[in-house]
Amino acid sequence: MNPGFLKQKAYLLLIFSVFLIGIGGFFYFGNLLYQQKLNKTLYANEKKYSSIAELNTLQLKAIKDKRGFQINKADYMIKSYLEYKKQSVDLARKIAIEFRGDSLKDQVDSLLLLVRKRYEDLDLQIHYINTLPELKANQKIAENFAGSRALSESWEHGFNKLQSDLHLRSINLAAKEEQLAQQNNLSFIFLLFLTVGLLTWSFFSIKRQEILKQQNDSAMRINTAIRASEREFSSAFEYASIGMALVSLNGKFMRVNSSLCRLLGYSAKELKALNFQDITHPDDLDADIDFVNRMINGSIESYTMEKRYFDKKGKVLWINLSVSMVHHADGTPKYFISQIENITDWKNAQFSLSESEVKYRSLFENSLHGKLLHEFSGAVLDANLAAINMFGYTAEELDHLLLNELLDSADSRLSAILLARNETGKAQGESTGIRKNGERFPLLLSSVLFKDKSGNDIYSTTLVDLSKQKETEKLLAQKNEELESFAATAAHDLKEPLRMIGSFMSLLKSKYAGQLDPSANKYIDFAISGSTRMNYLITDLLDYAKVGSEQVPFVEVDPELLLLDIMALNDSYITEKSAKISWTQLPVIVAQKTPVQLLFQNLLMNGLKYQAPDSVPNIQISGQELTDCWMFSVEDNGIGIPANYHEKIFQVFSRLHSKDKYGGTGMGLATCKKIVELHGGKIWVESQEGQGSCFHFTISKNSIA
Numbered sequence: 001m002n003p004g005f006l007k008q009k010a011y012l013l014l015i016f017s018v019f020l021i022g023i024g025g026f027f028y029f030g031n032l033l034y035q036q037k038l039n040k041t042l043y044a045n046e047k048k049y050s051s052i053a054e055l056n057t058l059q060l061k062a063i064k065d066k067r068g069f070q071i072n073k074a075d076y077m078i079k080s081y082l083e084y085k086k087q088s089v090d091l092a093r094k095i096a097i098e099f100r101g102d103s104l105k106d107q108v109d110s111l112l113l114l115v116r117k118r119y120e121d122l123d124l125q126i127h128y129i130n131t132l133p134e135l136k137a138n139q140k141i142a143e144n145f146a147g148s149r150a151l152s153e154s155w156e157h158g159f160n161k162l163q164s165d166l167h168l169r170s171i172n173l174a175a176k177e178e179q180l181a182q183q184n185n186l187s188f189i190f191l192l193f194l195t196v197g198l199l200t201w202s203f204f205s206i207k208r209q210e211i212l213k214q215q216n217d218s219a220m221r222i223n224t225a226i227r228a229s230e231r232e233f234s235s236a237f238e239y240a241s242i243g244m245a246l247v248s249l250n251g252k253f254m255r256v257n258s259s260l261c262r263l264l265g266y267s268a269k270e271l272k273a274l275n276f277q278d279i280t281h282p283d284d285l286d287a288d289i290d291f292v293n294r295m296i297n298g299s300i301e302s303y304t305m306e307k308r309y310f311d312k313k314g315k316v317l318w319i320n321l322s323v324s325m326v327h328h329a330d331g332t333p334k335y336f337i338s339q340i341e342n343i344t345d346w347k348n349a350q351f352s353l354s355e356s357e358v359k360y361r362s363l364f365e366n367s368l369h370g371k372l373l374h375e376f377s378g379a380v381l382d383a384n385l386a387a388i389n390m391f392g393y394t395a396e397e398l399d400h401l402l403l404n405e406l407l408d409s410a411d412s413r414l415s416a417i418l419l420a421r422n423e424t425g426k427a428q429g430e431s432t433g434i435r436k437n438g439e440r441f442p443l444l445l446s447s448v449l450f451k452d453k454s455g456n457d458i459y460s461t462t463l464v465d466l467s468k469q470k471e472t473e474k475l476l477a478q479k480n481e482e483l484e485s486f487a488a489t490a491a492h493d494l495k496e497p498l499r500m501i502g503s504f505m506s507l508l509k510s511k512y513a514g515q516l517d518p519s520a521n522k523y524i525d526f527a528i529s530g531s532t533r534m535n536y537l538i539t540d541l542l543d544y545a546k547v548g549s550e551q552v553p554f555v556e557v558d559p560e561l562l563l564l565d566i567m568a569l570n571d572s573y574i575t576e577k578s579a580k581i582s583w584t585q586l587p588v589i590v591a592q593k594t595p596v597q598l599l600f601q602n603l604l605m606n607g608l609k610y611q612a613p614d615s616v617p618n619i620q621i622s623g624q625e626l627t628d629c630w631m632f633s634v635e636d637n638g639i640g641i642p643a644n645y646h647e648k649i650f651q652v653f654s655r656l657h658s659k660d661k662y663g664g665t666g667m668g669l670a671t672c673k674k675i676v677e678l679h680g681g682k683i684w685v686e687s688q689e690g691q692g693s694c695f696h697f698t699i700s701k702n703s704i705a
């Protein structure tokens with residue numbers, strides 16, 4: 001029932017009850033007033049009755065006193081008579097007032113007239129008694145007796161009649177009052193019951209209406225909440241970023257969201273015509289069905305599994321499936337709610353990750369260099385075969401060792417490497433290893449920090465046993481030293497006979513000038529030029545051999561001063577060529593001074609030398625400081641170098657021109673390259689044939705050996 005209507009009804013009833021109670025109360029109190037009025041009338045009637053009776057009594061007493069006076073002649077009696085008469089007159093006057101407007105007024109008036117007449121009669125008799133002799137008086141009184149008697153009888157009659165009327169009236173009034181009282185009582189009880197009944201009914205109606213309203217409100221609230229929750233579910237379902245489906249107990253798609261449709265490439269209608277079995281990869285179907293059966297028989301409440309679906313085009317998709325169940329009110333299974341997340345990319349990444357893990361594992365295992373995985377503390381986690389062989393421990397023994405038991409902490413280079421690694425995450429350098437038998441050996445160590453799957457810091461350290469290399473290097477250095485000393489000795493020893501050949505040939509030419517035929521002079525010139533060239537060659541060879549062979553200190557070198565020296569040394573050549581040599585402000589470097597001077601000299605002299613016949617050489621030198629090195633450029637306006645010779649020219653004895661055109665030994669640039677590499681730098685050329693050349697080289701800031 002509509003609680004609003006109920007409420008209206010209850011309040012109408014309440015108003016009606018109040019109205020009825022009002023009317024009932026009005027009548028009841030009206031009745032009560034009327035009853036009181038009747039009561040008053042009855043009382044007045046009784047009073048009138050008493051007054052009349054009293055008037056009768058007063059007359060009787062007056063008559064008695066008159067008779068007494070007639071007999072005894074006692075004065076007090078006449079006085080008493082007069083007193084009763086006076087009282088009677090007063091009472092008669094009062095009665096006349098009481099009966100004013102009364103229906104019995106006429107009757108009363110007649111009676112009062114009779115009273116007056118009787119007293120006149122009595123007064124006359126007393127007059128006779130007072131004025132006449134007793135007999136005469138008695139005679140006179142006896143003569144009037146008939147009249148007196150008639151008056152008395154009229155009074156008696158009128159009095160009785162009036163009394164009887166008044167009595168009757170009293171009876172009637174009392175009866176009426178009684179009746180009214182009864183009616184009033186009845187109506188009061190009825191009104192009481194009616195009031196209590198209606199109020200109770202109204203009260204319970206309102207109460208019921210409130211309960212109904214509360215029930216209605218809570219039902220409405222529940223309904224609203226259900227509708228809101230349905231709306232929320234619908235919108236969460238429909239707009240979920242992952243696929244969602246309601247699936248019947250036999251696997252049919254009952255409802256699917258747009259994400260799922262997008263994922264599988266089906267329309268909602270097409271999907272609803274399918275079962276999950278239709279699109280599940282056969283290899284995953286049994287596991288899924290097993291889960292479904294366990295959910296239906298109640299042994300599990302939900303499940304999650306990774307499985308494969310086929311999309312509409314037949315492509316395999318990896319999905320993460322989470323399924324829960326909705327039950328009927330009685331607890332029986334209703335349908336499944338499935339959440340489907342596309343994990344194809346993640347799965348593929350996982351596959352490639354495990355693939356790459358296998359790959360890297362095999363690289364780790366099969367590396368010819370020793371590899372250790374260890375923690376920051378140095379605790380070894382894994383070691384490859386090369387490391388096991390390098391240190392001479394078994395794999396189990398290595399797993400229980402710390403890195404500082406494998407590396408010689410007395411080698412100061414180790415702490416520098418570890419410091420750099422802790423700061424930057426990676427570092428490499430040479431250090432000393434300790435084998436199980438205690439033997440120390442040189443090694444190259446490269447350590448890199450990475451995070452494992454759990455985010456822990458792990459260090460991958462690669463170790464290269466340098467024992468053999470160091471031995472070879474030592475041997476090579478020895479050989480080089482021997483070779484260089486041999487070259488220096490040989491060059492020195494060769495120079496002496498060469499100088500002799502040159503000077504004796506010059507002597508021969510001057511002593512026998514004019515005596516020898518022209519051919520002989522030409523041969524002597526060839527010999528002198530050959531010995532001069534040989535001298536240059538030996539000097540260049542010596543320069544080349546010397547580079548790096550001597551312990552030359554690294555000092556601050558100002559290239560501008562070097563250039564000034566070079567120009568002073570070659571002043572005549574520069575003047576002859578009318579060459580222009582200029583430079584911008586050059587940075588001061590730290591290097592081996594003499595080799596660097598040779599470097600600048602070779603490049604500068606080549607720039608002056610490799611010029612077209614009539615060209616005026618213009619050499620520009622520039623330099624700048626970079627982060628790790630200094631870079632210099634020597635640019636000329638010479639004949640240039642074809643691109644295919646840009647690397648070849650730095651090899652020993654490599655020349656592009658005949659000695660007749662441009663003299664030289666082919667050692668200059670090779671020596672430059674050696675000097676630059678000794679300083680941890682590089683040298684290269686930018687040039688095009690006929691358009692000048694620009695030689696660049698760098699000097700490392702960390703080249704101090």
Ligand code: ADP
Nearest residue numbers: 606607610649655656657664665666667668669
């Ligand atoms: P050389 O003693 O012959 O000058 P270098 O080693 O100094 O030997 O030079 C090798 C060759 O590179 C030279 O023969 C020359 O052909 C070429 N070359 C060197 N510098 C220049 C330059 N500035 N311009 C053109 N060609 C050059």
